[in-house]
Amino acid sequence: xSRAQGLGHSILxxxxxxxxxxxxxxxxxPLSPTSYRQVFEATPMERISMIRAGVGxxxxxxxxxxxxxxNGQIFEALGVSKSSISRKAAxxxxxxxxxxxxxxxxxxxIGQVESMTGDAEADAPAWLATWMAEPVPALxxxxxxxxxxxxxxx
Numbered sequence: 699x700s701r702a703q704g705l706g707h708s709i710l711x712x713x714x715x716x717x718x719x720x721x722x723x724x725x726x727x728p729l730s731p732t733s734y735r736q737v738f739e740a741t742p743m744e745r746i747s748m749i750r751a752g753v754g755x756x757x758x759x760x761x762x763x764x765x766x767x768x769n770g771q772i773f774e775a776l777g778v779s780k781s782s783i784s785r786k787a788a789x790x791x792x793x794x795x796x797x798x799x800x801x802x803x804x805x806x807x808i809g810q811v812e813s814m815t816g817d818a819e820a821d822a823p824a825w826l827a828t829w830m831a832e833p834v835p836a837l838x839x840x841x842x843x844x845x846x847x848x849x850x851x852x
Contacts, residue, residue: 733805734809734812735813737806738810738813745806749798749799752792753797753802755784755787758778758787758793758797759787762776762804764808765804765824765826765827766824766827767830767843775830775843775844775846775847776846777847778797799849800852803846804846804852806852808823808826811826830842830843
């Protein structure tokens with residue numbers, strides 16, 4: 699198993715081939731407190747592998763819930779459907795690449811905050827939620843949540 703595959707399996711639910719390419723199973727490993735930092739520190743190729751494998755819908759809900767913004771604002775900001783992800787989570791499915799990419803990007807941002815603070819006990823998702831909701835002068839007065847739905851915004 700490559701480092702990318704190992705990292706993906708330890709952080710997020712990923713598809714693994716069983717009995718050929720058309721059948722897949724879910725390797726379920728819950729997110730750990732260090733997972734966000736691992737996503738941030740992963741190489742771009744490792745993150746691409748994770749996106750291609752698909753983020754488990756249950757893990758996606760955990761990530762989105764960790765960033766506690768009111769009224770599902772984070773779903774809307776990332777351009778993902780809360781009902782679609784909830785439906786997939788109920789049947790333990792993985793998300794598509796287009797759904798996985800912004801969620802993995804959010805996990806990477808949380809990991810970046812954890813890395814910057816150097817404090818594993820700090821609540822990086824809560825700090826990120828507060829920061830995203832307020833206008834930031836360096837962004838021309840824009841709120842980061844208005845930009846997070848794009849790769850460049852992340």
